[in-house]
Amino acid sequence: MRLSFALVLICGPAFAADCPPPPDITAELTQLFEKSQAASDFRQGQALSNEMWEVWLRAPDAAAQEVLNRGMRKRDVFDFVGALADFDRLVAYCGDYAEGYNQRAYIHFLREDYDNALIDLDIALELQPLHVAAQAGRALTLMRLGRIPEARAQLLVAVENNPWLSEAALLAKGAPLGPVGDDI
Template sequence: MRILFALALMAGPVWAQDCPDPADHSAELNGLIAKARAAPDEAAGREVSSSMWQVWLRAPNEQAQEVLDRGMRQRDVYDFVGAFKEFDTLATYCPTYAEGFNQRAYVQFLQGAFAGALKDLDLALAINPNHVAAQSGRALTLMQLGRIPEARTQMLAALKNNPWLSERALVAKGAPLGPKGEDI
């Protein structure tokens, strides 16, 4: 009996249930996108951005929330290996929860693993096409991969959903993703 218990522990986390699909927050996010577009200034825009993060960081159940929170804490103290493991667990456990892939992508981005980050961002956006953070993260990743025209297109899509992103400076004239051909 002890051997079976030890084997079960070594096999990884034992979940009481399968991860449920995340709640449909599309109406709430669409409302926040509309608020971001209509925000009169950067302070109001940042407040809306914060509200978007509160929605994205709502995991489908308590177990998933615990894994997400552990990964975030590890990432915040630069334990990228531990954070990646937690986000990998989350993405495996909750394959329909975009934030697991988005956070795993972010850790890979921070480590310079841009190809892996891009794959995870594509997965996050397949689940939630209007995930503004994944959109801007994908643009930054494409930029790091030298795929500048794609990066610009992706950043403009993110800015359409939230014009107050700090990354907006990257599409200004003369910036890395800025318009080309106007310098003459």
């Protein structure tokens, strides 16, 4: 009895129960990847990228969705401390929800805490290997850590899944993750 009362005090009434497991979104993402790879122009590719985000941003329940949305609103107004607290709360509640870790990683990245960003991105990708935004974020984080060959390899995977990523420009000749040396 004391434990459940303590959970309500610490987490609030919305977090008194366990978070349900996130649904399997593999088939949905695979279909979006196929459409993305077949897209004929930037507008169509961006629309599919946005659909991918809609999939990743669906939290397992209403309580988790509320915390995710609140954290993202705080992030959008540069309240990184508040956003980080919300994403900490989200991953504590929904430890199997990849987007909680991805959003927390983004806050770490924005704060130039690349080591912690990489830890969260690795967890996000372990939970949801098809999370293209986490793949791209991991590439950017590795790049900031000076781990260029790993960053290039990671970004190539992300761009293979979604060729319309803005980060793909980093793979161009002369760009930070572009080809090394002259091709024959």
